[in-house]
Amino acid sequence: TPTQINCFGGTGSVALSTTGGTAPYTYAVNNPATAGLTAGTYTYSVTDAKGCSAQAQTTINAAPTEIIVVKKITNIACNGGTNGMVITSVSGGTAPYTILWSTGSTDFTISNLSAGTYTAVVTDSKGCSTNVSATVTQPNVLTSSKVITNVTCNGDSNGSVTATAIGGTAPYTILWSTGSTNFTVTGLAAGSYTALITDAHGCTTTVSATITQPQALALSFVTSNVTCYDGFGTAKVTVTGGTAPYTYSWNSTPVQTTQTASLQVGTYTVTVKDAKGCTVSGIVSIKLLACTGFTTITQGGYGATCNGNNWGCYLSNNFVAAFPMGLKVGSGSNFLRFSSAAAIHNFLPSGTTPRALNAGTLVNPTSSTYSNVLAGQAVALTLSLGFDNNANFSPSTTALGSLVISSGTFAGMTVSQVLAVANTILGGGASPYTAAQVNDALDRINRNYDNGTSNLGYLACPCEVKTASKAKQIANADSTSNEFRGSVVVYPNPVKENATIEFDLENDSNVSITIYNMNGQLINTVYSGNALAGEKYIVNLNASGMKTGVYILKLNTDTTVYTKSLIISN
The missing domain is CATH 2.60.40.1080 (Immunoglobulin-like)
Known part of the structure; x- marks a missing residue:
């Protein structure tokens, strides 16, 4: 009785049973074994106790073919998904077949799988089985990186973002909130931008980029x-x-x-x-700050009849102390001389055309005998300069004569220098200025601090403010004084190509005129020589080779140094 081979690779067997004859039975020793048989035909012989024999033949059929399981794996499209699937088909063995997965499923197709390895046992109708293993994979997580270039200057649009896809499945596409489909977007203003990156399987990830800008300067x-x-x-x-x-x-x-x-x-x-x-x-x-603490009086103010505490009274009460030798205006051989306050009352105010004085010296002229508005303005300013020493006239410790004209034709010149020009013109001397120009300047000076209650802004403080009492400044005529005694005029200033330097001294002295830059370096020596007291010296300054800028002009005498700013505007 044969037992056939059920499974590929298995063996069959033969069970022998004998009837008849006389037991015991003896089987031929050289017969094949009855178990572990492969396919084939087998013959067996048997002999009983009396020597009777018999034969039997049986066949072990060929084994079934090997069970073959073919699997088709659908991997997960996007990391973390559960759309994996395994489809199995079976051949060989003996149909029908059954399957049992490690998930417990008995279906030959299993789906909705996450990434991982799944096993199954396939069994045919004869109980033969084979093992199946299927690994469902997934791509790496689709992520992104970005490189941001922020806006350089507030309000600019030169920011940029470069996005890079990582993981997922190439190729990738991108769509920015701006509508751009480039992985690098440029020309961005400050703000927040987003993009959607999609891979070949339709998996997506987002990019968010914030472009910053510096605070506005x-x-x-x-x-x-x-x-x-x-x-x-x-x-x-x-x-x-x-x-x-x-x-x-x-x-x-x-x-x-x-x-x-x-x-x-x-x-x-x-x-x-x-x-x-x-x-x-x-x-x-x-801005130029107002120079305060001064008093100037007009011709009409000094010429007023004394009444109470008006300026006519002030003139009467203080003239002798301020002008013990009397007051004169003019130069050369042309002068007006006033010996008393009453004489000045009789002359001021004076009108008509500004011009040079008549030849010779006119003593105590009256408004009815002589009129010259420039002479009247010069007399009024000379009075103010003389009275300026008194604290009850002007509280400032800076001399009125050292104040500087702040604008116009005479900008940069001191009050005393402008009065000196007026006296030169009254005396018939040569001047680069007209009598009308000087008269206008004196009028503006006399009105600038009218009554000590106004300030028209025509006058500015000098940079080297004198802190000593004005009495000492006026009285100190000693040649060894460290206060400059004389006058210096530079015109025009600012200088384009050439300028004229006019100076005179009250004492004989060696003189040098030098120019320095703002770093203290010597640029040029304009003049060097001896100057006699009372003489006017005219020096030409050629600035054509000098660079535009601010310089310092110094006039050195044996005992003093006069300093003035010089502006070159070539």
């Missing part, structure tokens, strides 16, 4: 105004926003590149550049 200023003519104030600019450090450029002459600039009267622009090249400009004005 802004300037604020702290200024100190100029307190004296041709002096310097300061302007300090403070920067907020942008990206430090900052560089500065003031449009001064020369250009200054510091946070705080030393500036003369005027309006200036400073341009500030930050570390990224962003710029902002601001405008600041440096």
